[in-house]
Amino acid sequence: MKFYIDLFFIFFKIGAFTLGGGYAMLPLIEAEIVTKHKWISPKEFLDLTAMAQAAPGILAVNMAIFVGYKLRSFLGAAVATLGAVLPSFVIILLIALFFHNFRENPIVERIFKGIRPAVVALIAVPVFRLSRSAGITWKTFWIVPLCALAVWWAKISPVYVVLAAGIGGYVCCRKGEK
C-alpha cells in the first residue's frame, strides 16, 4: 500500500510542476524515477520515451502508464496516471470556476517571464546528460543533430522520426551481424 501512495505522490508532484508541455516533464521524470528512486535505468528511460512518443495520446500520460505498469502492473499504471492527471484537473477546474481573468493577472505574467527560459534550460539538460546512456558512438553521433533538424527545421512529425530511427537501427544491426 505504501508503495502505491509513493507512486501516486511522485507522479502528482511531476504533474504539478510540469510547465509547458510533455517534454518539460522528461527532466522531472528523470530526476524522480531514474536518479532518485532508481526504478528504471537511464537507458530504459530513453527506450520508454521512444515508445511513449510513438504511441498515440499524451506523452506524459503514456510515460506514467508505462512506468506504473512496469513497477506494479495494471494497478500501478492506474495509480501513476491518476497522480499525473489530478493536479491538472484540479488547477484547471479552479481557474475555470473562479479565476476567469487569470491570464491577465500582472503578477502571474511576471512569474512566467522568469519560468519560461528556465523550462527551456530544463529541457536542454537531458540532451547532454543522457547522451552517455544512449550508447552514442562516433558511428551513430550524426543521428542526434539529424533528428533534431528534421523536427526543428524541416517540421517533420516526431512520430515519423521515431519510426525511421527504429527501422534504421534494425536494418543496420542486421547488416552488422552478417
Place this chain on the structure above:
Amino acid sequence: MIYWQIFKTFFKIGLFNFGGGYPMISFIQNEVVFKYGWLNNAEFTDIVAVSQMTPGPVGINMATYTGYAASDSVWGAALATFAVCLPSFVVMILIARYFLKYQDHPCVKAVFRGLRPAIIGLIAAAALLLCDGENFVDIKSYFIFALSFLLVFKYKCHPIMLILLAGATGLICY
C-alpha cells in the same frame, strides 16, 4: 446528448493524436470549435493560453477545460479527461507488455539502438522550438536560461526547485 459527444470526441483525440501537445491543439480546435461549435475561436484561444500557463500536460489541461466549457459542469471536465487518457491506457499497456517480454531479443535491441540517439535529437528539437520571442523577451531571459542550465547540469538542482527559483526571479526582476 452532450456527454456522449464529449466522450466520443476526446476518445478520438486521444486515439489519433500523435506527436505531443502542440498538434493536439489544432485537432481539438477542429472538433470543438469548427465541428460542434461548443466554443468560439476567442474562447478557445483563451483556453490554449491558460492550458500552457498552468502546470500539467497541455493535452490534459485542454481536455479538462474544454470538457468543462462545453458542458458547463465538472462531470464534462472529468469525462473529457478520462476519455482522452483511455486510448493511451490500452495502447501503452499492450506496448509495455510486449516490450518487457521481448526487450532482450536481438531485433528489439537493434531497433532501440537506433531509437536512443533519435530521442536525444527529439528532445534537443523540443528545446530549440521553444527558443522564440515569447519565451525569451529580453536579455534577462538569456541570463535566467544560462543560470538554470548551469544549476541543473552542473549542480544537479532539482527541477521543482528550479521552477520555484525561476518564478521568484521573474517576480523580482520584471
